[in-house]
Amino acid sequence: MSRHTINFTLNGRPVTADVGTHQNLTEVLQESFGLFGARESCGQGLCGCCTVLIDSAAVTSCLSLAAFADGSDVQTVEGLADGEELSPEQEAFIETGAFQCGYCTPGFVLMTRQLLDENPDPDDDEIKHYLSGNLCRCGAYPEIVQAVRLAGEKRRAR
């Protein structure tokens, strides 16, 4: 199993990691950096629990080989809050109760961030379309749609 040294930006800070060719980004974030907000569940890029932003684009990190992260800008859910101050998306998920077990929540929060970056005022159909690649086994979808709407309002008010 050959190895590579990669350099990338992780939540705003430059980092270096020694990774195996076979290792996906989820595993490297967990084992090299202790970040567990992106988590593997289905292992096939279908549930979205492992979502991270690479160069501002949401990807399923369980299907992303870590070696390819070399030179990129990676953002995880741990990078969203500014210290104790939560991001508007995070606040909105809490205020609308848009999660139950919480395992899929970081993925939905990051997708919401990216959606609102692209489209500050999406309607319900646009929200559903954008989030259709993420699954919530607790079935919190109605509250998640509300959370995205509220997050949009919060961002527009800031």
Added chain:
Amino acid sequence: MAETSTTTVGQSYGRLEGHAKVTGRADYIYNLRLPSMLHAKIHRSPIGHGRINSIDVSAAAAMPGVHMVVTGEDVKTVLPEPYYGPAFHDQPILALDKVRHFGEPVAAVLAADPHIAERAARLIVVDYEELPAVYDEIEALDSEAIVHEELKPAGTFADLKHLSGRRDTNVALDFHLRLGDADKAFAEAVHVFEHTFRTQQTMHTPFEPMVAIADVTHDRAIIHSSTQSPSFVRFELSRLLGWPESNVRVRTGHLGGGFGAKVYVKVEALALALSMLAHRPVRVAQTMEEQFYTITKHPSTFRIRSAVDDDGRIVGRKCEVWWNGGAYADIGPRVTQKSGFTAAGPYDIENIDIDSFALYTNRPPAGALRGFGIPQLVWAYESHTDIIARELGIDPIDFRKRNILRDGRPQAVGTIVEDGEFEPVLDETARRLGWDRPYDKGEGAKRRGRGVAIGFKASISPTTSSAIVSVNADGSVIVYCSTVDMGQGSDTAMAQIAAEVLDIPLDRIRVVNPDTDVTPYDMSTLGSRSTFHMGHAVRLAAADAKEKLVAMAEEIGMPEGSNAPLPELFIKKFGMRAGTIVGTANFKPDYAPTDPETGLSPNATPFWMIGATGAEVEVDTETGQFTILRMINVCDVGKPINPAVVETQLSGAAVMQLGFTTTERMILENGQLTNPSLADYKVPGIFDMPVIMENGMIEAEQHNGPFGAKGAGESGTFGVSPAIANAIEDAVGVRIAEMPITAEAIFRALRAKDGAPLEED
């Protein structure tokens, strides 16, 4: 108990762990790593039933980086009787002599690098002699294939003892209920109806897969597990070890979903054995695929017959239910009995026969899944009830109301119904659906229809919950209980109850994660029992603490009702900020066991859960494709401790059952599961939601509940499946009797109705 006014209870507070969950910092066991920990990967059976001739682990053991390869025989060197299970001691930690289902664990490889363990596990070679297998619950009744040569009941449940040593049968339990004289009622009946309904095998798919890390040293076993049953896991592992329970510690964090998958022992016994053999911490973490081999929801066949008089009164009902329990009993025998006794539905019927059978087959094991068998039963009895109403020309709501159970009447098991809001739930569903208004069913290819269904469930009984509430010298409070928060919001509810009793703000209360070294006994987090049982235990423990605080105030001469702040009380008593006041309680509701002959009990449950669904569908008659235009879920929720959280439980339960109704199905071909992945086993996504979904709560005081509350985690599942089937019949006149309801099934039924049936596959 009549609690008239509350301040904290009854308020919709946000979940206590919200911040941790949105920042990715929640403490799931799947994310835990220990120093010097090894990863285990499992080699699994590729066949449904076979004798193990030999296992060759040499290539796997020789792979660089492999620490150890372990088989069932190796497990016996540390745990001589390595069989576990809550009802039967039938499940080996790793297969011994035989494999009984596809995906059964046969051997495990340990390595520091999980990738090495995974690759080595594929190098294990097992020689099997394949045996005849049985996958269908009806065929299992008299099949040549016998899954277990001898039944081995665990002894935990009195009503299973008679099965001990029974040989050459796949019937793991038979439950019978006899009320009145059903034979006579049928002989005299004006109308008799008979139908058979089936349900498919499905899986919980919690997104945090099942995981346990065991760390065994000398006389101490520490198990970190994503479990719903820390107390039971401690009990069962200490039994396997022959150790006192105090030597075994089982702790958990927040769970990334459970839904019944994580009750009783799942991967903990294997982790324990591997750690004993390796003398290192060992992590057994399943993949999504592996979960499908571990525990599932029972497929079922239900033959239901009703005798009905000319006034539309159901005078007799005969129910025969066969539960496909798969290769290991797990809690299936409890499903057979506890759910079995409600098989005739929420109706006041004087003559009832129920025969409910737990069957072993060569499928992956089946256990509890959100409703504990109830959704399978409601699928049958509410489809059946709807067909009867339509055939008799009686409005389906009216027909149900003529027969519905009401307070003061005995349910089939013989227990008098109290605080069962059956009729209000039905009425509210009809009201929200606009049942009395004219309804446009459409013309041309797309037709619309409406349907309702109502189901109910008894709480599992008798069970015990214990709690400790300790008051710190600064007046803050810690609640110790073994109820596991897997997303249902129990931590928040328990904190609200303690805050209410002690009259302190919610933000001064901490609820400790279950840890059997710290948190006292609880039967398990299952069956919507926690709010009622643990809610009472926390309430009583908080009241106990409060009494001690009052006594302390008297002792130090504070006038009664002085309302001195708690910190002052402690300083005055102990001379500084010191000391702890500890309140404790055990709670167990009254119960009377069912009679072994008649299956009847005067007190089978402390409360009833009731849920109904109203559905409106549009069906494309040219393709069978259908859209759920509206889904209305109405449940009797007692007085909710936290209304917002309760509503998300109703809604989430209904969404989950929608998946089981329309898209989810485990497909076995020659005993091999062909779709153990979210790619081919489709759980509901955001586009699978009904166009409109509403939830209605009937908030009625449960007289014996904590602050009038009752359980509500499963009620939203009950009516979903038959309501949709009933709406489809209303729309296009075809009846789907087997789940899941798919476009193909509808299209086939439409073609058959038109006299041009499609060929079978």
